[in-house]
Amino acid sequence: MKARYCFETEEFEALTGREPGGAAGKSALLRLNTQGLVVPLARRSGFWLIVPPEHISKGAPPVAWWLHDYLSRKEVTYHVGLLSAATAHGSSHFAVMETQIFLPLPRRELQVAPFRLRFFVKQGIADAPTVTLRTEKSKVVVSSVATTLLDLIRHAPTVGGIERANLILQDLGEKLANEDIALSLAAAADIAAAQRFGYLLEHAAYKKHAQRVAYWLNEKRVQRTRLDVSGTSSKGDVSERWKVLINTDLASVA
Structure with missing residues (x-):
């Protein structure tokens, strides 16, 4: 029961x-x-x-005991995302002291005793691939591995930089599936984030997954973008395949 x-x-x-x-x-x-x-x-x-x-x-x-019961009554849809989802999928980097959650509409942070729930808005949230994970007492809806990685790239300044997203990609890359990548890219519809995703996958030697991103980008209007969107530097090599300016050192976070 x-x-x-x-x-x-x-x-x-x-x-x-x-x-x-x-x-x-x-x-x-x-x-x-x-x-x-x-x-x-x-x-x-x-x-x-x-x-x-x-x-x-x-x-x-613990939040995992009651989060689904609470949010499924209050919201049309939700899913745990970003660093919280990365941890749920097995990433060992950057344990976060808050639960990060995507909703269709804005909502204030919620503090319950020592636990903080931080909410982010996602357009088209109903289309984003998710998985339902069983917890000790309940269950929780979490973004899929590909959606988690893509969201970390899209929200890189919020989660500590593209370097952090890259480390988590290395943690979770073995769990990626091409179908998940395709569905996640279609749901996000973010060309610049897809370019960065493809570059990071190629950089981490996930060539087949990178090729799946390249296939999605093939008929899109692709323009040059920076790998680190929070950086102002225009110096660095350019990946011609992805049209990404490499304006940061991905090894700068360990």
């Missing part, structure tokens, strides 16, 4: 026989909150998180 750690105020009132919207339900929830047994998920949201006794000292159970 699947465990549930999230509930709405209305559910609590119905299950405990209290009047909907009445003072008794609110008072009971406040008492439980004072005891550390439940915490609100965002102010005035009407969502509550159950805190098992063994996690009271921390203030909340």
